[in-house]
Amino acid sequence: MMRGMRTNTQDEILNAAQALAQQRGFNAFSYADISAAIGIRKASIHYHFPSKEDLELALLLRYVEQFDEALLAIDQSADPPALKLRRYGELYRRTLSLGAICLCGMMASDIAALPAMLRAPLAEFFVTQTNWLGGVLEAGRRNGEFVFAGDSVLRARSVLASLQGGLIVARALQDAALFDALVDDLLAGIGHR
Amino acid sequence: MMRGMRTNTQDEILNAAQALAQQRGFNAFSYADISAAIGIRKASIHYHFPSKEDLELALLLRYVEQFDEALLAIDQSADPPALKLRRYGELYRRTLSLGAICLCGMMASDIAALPAMLRAPLAEFFVTQTNWLGGVLEAGRRNGEFVFAGDSVLRARSVLASLQGGLIVARALQDAALFDALVDDLLAGIGHR
DNA sequence: CATAAATTACCTACTAGATGATAGTTTTAA
DNA sequence: TTAAAACTATCATCTAGTAGGTAATTTATG
Numbered sequence: 001m002m003r004g005m006r007t008n009t010q011d012e013i014l015n016a017a018q019a020l021a022q023q024r025g026f027n028a029f030s031y032a033d034i035s036a037a038i039g040i041r042k043a044s045i046h047y048h049f050p051s052k053e054d055l056e057l058a059l060l061l062r063y064v065e066q067f068d069e070a071l072l073a074i075d076q077s078a079d080p081p082a083l084k085l086r087r088y089g090e091l092y093r094r095t096l097s098l099g100a101i102c103l104c105g106m107m108a109s110d111i112a113a114l115p116a117m118l119r120a121p122l123a124e125f126f127v128t129q130t131n132w133l134g135g136v137l138e139a140g141r142r143n144g145e146f147v148f149a150g151d152s153v154l155r156a157r158s159v160l161a162s163l164q165g166g167l168i169v170a171r172a173l174q175d176a177a178l179f180d181a182l183v184d185d186l187l188a189g190i191g192h193r
Numbered sequence: 194m195m196r197g198m199r200t201n202t203q204d205e206i207l208n209a210a211q212a213l214a215q216q217r218g219f220n221a222f223s224y225a226d227i228s229a230a231i232g233i234r235k236a237s238i239h240y241h242f243p244s245k246e247d248l249e250l251a252l253l254l255r256y257v258e259q260f261d262e263a264l265l266a267i268d269q270s271a272d273p274p275a276l277k278l279r280r281y282g283e284l285y286r287r288t289l290s291l292g293a294i295c296l297c298g299m300m301a302s303d304i305a306a307l308p309a310m311l312r313a314p315l316a317e318f319f320v321t322q323t324n325w326l327g328g329v330l331e332a333g334r335r336n337g338e339f340v341f342a343g344d345s346v347l348r349a350r351s352v353l354a355s356l357q358g359g360l361i362v363a364r365a366l367q368d369a370a371l372f373d374a375l376v377d378d379l380l381a382g383i384g385h386r
Numbered sequence: 387c388a389t390a391a392a393t394t395a396c397c398t399a400c401t402a403g404a405t406g407a408t409a410g411t412t413t414t415a416a
Numbered sequence: 417t418t419a420a421a422a423c424t425a426t427c428a429t430c431t432a433g434t435a436g437g438t439a440a441t442t443t444a445t446g
Binding site: 024 | 220221303306342350354357366
Binding site for chain 1: 430431432433434435
């Protein structure tokens, strides 16, 4: 199997681990739970990911890769900035539908328990989101779709915080419609008055 | 010891548990960690909190009680709404200074691993915050300090989401100043233009 | 093309340590 | 003296992880 490529089993393991991690946190499940979910033995999971830290790192890198692809897909569309922003919000909304939150949001919550080697790629995820959002906000401001004062990076970070926090609030209140209303409010807040 | 009153040892246990829970999540520490932190044996912790679920419930109820007291203190001051809001943001900022996030935000992140009996009081925390913030926002709108369209409950929920998410983003990027900037932006966004 | 060797991907069995919890005892405080 | 609060000792279960084995697949060789 070529270096760097993942096998189907590895993706199954990562899918199961991601669901568990996004729903209950990375320290609230074990290899036994993954074994039960996908039907291979614990030792087989160790064969693919020798330590739980290996698994967690692989999970983060895959998530970042998938998120980057999603950003690229939005970028490459001819959608206007407001629609791009809404599609971006949809990425978060989708995790809510799975009874979960953003994997990186979860890892950031538990950061004191995160292996040191994951902190840099995790921080980079948030930098990437901020920069991407900043670009969308600037493009919207230029074409008149968005109106906001000040630094677009600051505003981008606020948008990102709102989305991450919106998942938490909607999760606590067990009502995804709250997240939808929040996204509408977010867009209304920077749209034309 | 009178029913419902906590002993000093119980508060020490809860203080240690709260710090650990807010830093790394409730499932990433054990009674052994609390024992190491406060210098009594695991069995003594069990004496006060027979199960870890008992501990988690006591933790949540105490946190809610302390937060309610903080809201009451802000309410009873003669501060104008904008200052009340800033003081409210300070409550979150303080947890960041401790290398932690809001206990309820953390519990909401990990909600799939939360004992069922905690879900109602957790949801209630978020309802209480939303209602309180809604009241402050309405008062500000009435006295001209705040300008925002639409439902104050919706805006309150957005503010709450921003604060919770701001902790996450600042945590991931290991920079509390980002949270400060976000709060300033939040206030600027509803203040007079 | 057939066979042997190497590799992969799983398995069983097992381990050491940690964890949440309990029972009985001792010490401390009231 | 009694009750509370700590303790020691112990337990069952779980967890992350390892070693060695096996079957299937792939690669190398004659």
